[in-house]
Amino acid sequence: MLERFKVPAKDIVRVPEPSLRKATAAIFEKMGCSPSDAAEGADTLVVTDLRGVESHGVSNQLRAYVKQYNDGELNPRPKLRTLKETPGTATIDGDRGLGIIIGPRCMKMAIEKAKKVGVGVVTVQNSGHVGAVGHHSMIAAKADMVGMCVTSGGRHVLPTFGAEPRLGTNPISIAAPARKEPFFLYDAATSAIAGNKIFLAERVGSPMLPGWIAKMDGTPVMEEMMSPGRGNYWQLPLGGTREQGSHKGYGLALMVEVLATMLAGSSSAMLGEPRLAQDHFFAAFNIAAFTDVEAFKDRMDAMLKELRTTPPARGQKRVIYPGLSEAEEEQDRRKNGIPLHKEVVQWFDSITAELSIPKLDRMKK
Amino acid sequence: MLERFKVPAKDIVRVPEPSLRKATAAIFEKMGCSPSDAAEGADTLVVTDLRGVESHGVSNQLRAYVKQYNDGELNPRPKLRTLKETPGTATIDGDRGLGIIIGPRCMKMAIEKAKKVGVGVVTVQNSGHVGAVGHHSMIAAKADMVGMCVTSGGRHVLPTFGAEPRLGTNPISIAAPARKEPFFLYDAATSAIAGNKIFLAERVGSPMLPGWIAKMDGTPVMEEMMSPGRGNYWQLPLGGTREQGSHKGYGLALMVEVLATMLAGSSSAMLGEPRLAQDHFFAAFNIAAFTDVEAFKDRMDAMLKELRTTPPARGQKRVIYPGLSEAEEEQDRRKNGIPLHKEVVQWFDSITAELSIPKLDRMKK
Numbered sequence: 001m002l003e004r005f006k007v008p009a010k011d012i013v014r015v016p017e018p019s020l021r022k023a024t025a026a027i028f029e030k031m032g033c034s035p036s037d038a039a040e041g042a043d044t045l046v047v048t049d050l051r052g053v054e055s056h057g058v059s060n061q062l063r064a065y066v067k068q069y070n071d072g073e074l075n076p077r078p079k080l081r082t083l084k085e086t087p088g089t090a091t092i093d094g095d096r097g098l099g100i101i102i103g104p105r106c107m108k109m110a111i112e113k114a115k116k117v118g119v120g121v122v123t124v125q126n127s128g129h130v131g132a133v134g135h136h137s138m139i140a141a142k143a144d145m146v147g148m149c150v151t152s153g154g155r156h157v158l159p160t161f162g163a164e165p166r167l168g169t170n171p172i173s174i175a176a177p178a179r180k181e182p183f184f185l186y187d188a189a190t191s192a193i194a195g196n197k198i199f200l201a202e203r204v205g206s207p208m209l210p211g212w213i214a215k216m217d218g219t220p221v222m223e224e225m226m227s228p229g230r231g232n233y234w235q236l237p238l239g240g241t242r243e244q245g246s247h248k249g250y251g252l253a254l255m256v257e258v259l260a261t262m263l264a265g266s267s268s269a270m271l272g273e274p275r276l277a278q279d280h281f282f283a284a285f286n287i288a289a290f291t292d293v294e295a296f297k298d299r300m301d302a303m304l305k306e307l308r309t310t311p312p313a314r315g316q317k318r319v320i321y322p323g324l325s326e327a328e329e330e331q332d333r334r335k336n337g338i339p340l341h342k343e344v345v346q347w348f349d350s351i352t353a354e355l356s357i358p359k360l361d362r363m364k365k
Numbered sequence: 366m367l368e369r370f371k372v373p374a375k376d377i378v379r380v381p382e383p384s385l386r387k388a389t390a391a392i393f394e395k396m397g398c399s400p401s402d403a404a405e406g407a408d409t410l411v412v413t414d415l416r417g418v419e420s421h422g423v424s425n426q427l428r429a430y431v432k433q434y435n436d437g438e439l440n441p442r443p444k445l446r447t448l449k450e451t452p453g454t455a456t457i458d459g460d461r462g463l464g465i466i467i468g469p470r471c472m473k474m475a476i477e478k479a480k481k482v483g484v485g486v487v488t489v490q491n492s493g494h495v496g497a498v499g500h501h502s503m504i505a506a507k508a509d510m511v512g513m514c515v516t517s518g519g520r521h522v523l524p525t526f527g528a529e530p531r532l533g534t535n536p537i538s539i540a541a542p543a544r545k546e547p548f549f550l551y552d553a554a555t556s557a558i559a560g561n562k563i564f565l566a567e568r569v570g571s572p573m574l575p576g577w578i579a580k581m582d583g584t585p586v587m588e589e590m591m592s593p594g595r596g597n598y599w600q601l602p603l604g605g606t607r608e609q610g611s612h613k614g615y616g617l618a619l620m621v622e623v624l625a626t627m628l629a630g631s632s633s634a635m636l637g638e639p640r641l642a643q644d645h646f647f648a649a650f651n652i653a654a655f656t657d658v659e660a661f662k663d664r665m666d667a668m669l670k671e672l673r674t675t676p677p678a679r680g681q682k683r684v685i686y687p688g689l690s691e692a693e694e695e696q697d698r699r700k701n702g703i704p705l706h707k708e709v710v711q712w713f714d715s716i717t718a719e720l721s722i723p724k725l726d727r728m729k730k
């Protein structure tokens with residue numbers, strides 16, 4: 001993550017992972033979730049924070065979910081319904097369940113199918129936010145598969161040359177296991193930056209960079225500026241301008257729309273704004289069906305090592321690969337606690353008091 | 366395609382599609398291919414030219430293939446060998462066959478599997494260039510499936526922050542059918558621009574734009590300049606710089622490396638430079654396994670129409686979606702001929718003379 005998104009040192013409160021996990025699960029239980037669902041939801045969020053992906057951890061998401069449960073938008077006791085099924089595929093109605101909770105269940109279905117026929121694909125309609133898509137891909141990677149998860153929904157991002165938004169930030173993730181190297185884990189929005197990163201930047205007082213957002217008439221903003229605030233900008237696809245490749249970010253967003261929304265038998269969020277317009281796609285490719293698993297891991301190790309030992313460009317410290325700094329961050333955060341913005345900790349203190357849940361611990365100095 | 370890549374009007378020679386197809390197939394036959402393989406190869410190239418994707422049609426590719434056949438790198442009579450197979454997957458040894466010829470065969474295998482278990486994935490190692498990956502995805506779309514094809518190989522593109530290239534231009538394609546609207550067809554390199562586009566720009570005398578290439582020490586070139594010629598630059602991943610999202614282009618290139626190379630049981634081209642280091646991934650998602658096919662097409666139509674009727678940004682003419690301008694181009698080119706650069710036509714005239722094949726026709730004025 002770029003430095004500009006990190007919580008400034010003076011605003012950091014470090015909290016221990018087990019306490020954050022406990023408090024988060026307790027909140028989900030108070031929302032009406034079963035204990036196992038609550039634990040699953042806490043796991044998705046806290047593991048994401050452990051990896052340093054603040055944008056999709058407890059800070060930005062949890063209060064939104066609480067509101068959605070309180071407003072009755074999310075169903076805390078969803079009964080997943082299979083709309084269609086074949087040996088390699090299933091289409092699921094998520095019954096307004098939160099994606100971060102039902103997502104792991106759907107990826108596990110895909111994994112079971114991949115064990116039988118080599119590849120498994122599960123699509124989900126009628127579900128809430130799925131969190132960091134990479135979390136779900138990693139579940140497959142840990143089961144010796146290549147995992148892929150994408151999610152679509154919302155209407156914030158402009159198509160190339162457009163003056164009105166048509167697309168969600170539609171992220172793509174893929175994960176694959178290695179042997180000694182940290183696993184490969186790619187997880188990124190197809191917009192220039194994730195929507196949540198804009199809120200993070202607003203919280204930490206960092207400006208937007210050229211090519212990230214557009215004026216309301218569709219003109220890409222090509223100078224650095226502070227976010228004009230929600231409702232006063234549109235997001236640009238990855239690439240920013242046509243010359244820099246925004247048609248690729250736009251096309252990849254549509255790829256996600258086809259895989260997640262269309263294959264879930266759902267209708268694109270761009271055609272209206274249903275309250276719960278998130279569709280997900282989970283795929284597991286069973287490595288053993290394609291090739292020798294041990295040789296695969298050796299080849300992954302060789303590739304990932306070659307990448308991280310690439311000579312750096314002038315002025316750069318090192319080359320990393322997707323998943324490497326996240327693995328390093330996880331080691332640090334398990335030991336030294338998860339750095340939250342003091343405002344987020346304040347929110348925890350008020351919600352735990354309100355719901356009569358034990359207060360969030362602070363790391364001992 | 367950006368205007369800068371188009372053949373300048375004064376250099377255009379228009380040729381009729383049937384004649385280009387015939388001459389191209391005749392060249393493949395002279396290389397030793399069977400008549401049906403020769404026709405398949407000609408189809409991949411000429412359909413790509415019909416869609417206006419000059420970078421991957423006859424202009425850049427055919428003479429390279431001729432050289433590879435003449436040098437014995439490509440096998441004109443490949444016997445595909447199945448290395449591993451499950452109901453939903455297969456890993457194929459391409460026996461040094463040209464990808465543009467064996468690709469359609471592999472996508473058809475994936476389609477047959479998807480008919481049975483809902484999804485089919487075929488990976489291929491030990492094969493030559495696969496051409497425009499979108500061509501193969503479209504074969505699935507025409508069979509009422511969502512088609513996906515990616516290919517990896519080569520070592521031209523820098524990882525973010527790197528000073529030495531590690532990746533091919535690793536393109537991603539996906540296609541999905543609609544009812545009245547032209548099919549959705551996304552096909553683009555994960556580098557800032559396709560390698561072949563640089564050669565096209567050199568041929569037509571157009572400069573590189575900021576964020577497309579880097580100096581030899583890894584520094585992104587952020588001003589407009591003429592290509593310094595092969596061997597004097599590296600390619601940048603989509604995004605160009607880290608701030609503009611090059612880590613996403615880089616990560617997507619690695620996604621391709623994992624799907625195509627790793628799942629084909631092959632070793633990344635970044636670990637050496639085998640002469641024929643191209644691996645392919647073909648996936649077919651059977652729409653009928655996920656949802657109602659007719660409803661899917663209606664929803665695709667609604668989405669694609671919404672996109673192309675999006676109000677344009679200030680100063681822009683219209684919003685298009687991937688596949689729309691290609692479909693328009695195809696209509697025009699079927700009627701008015703395929704515009705080739707005069708140099709390309711000269712090459713055809715010399716090779717057809719050399720191989721005693723009938724000369725390429727010109728469109729009648």
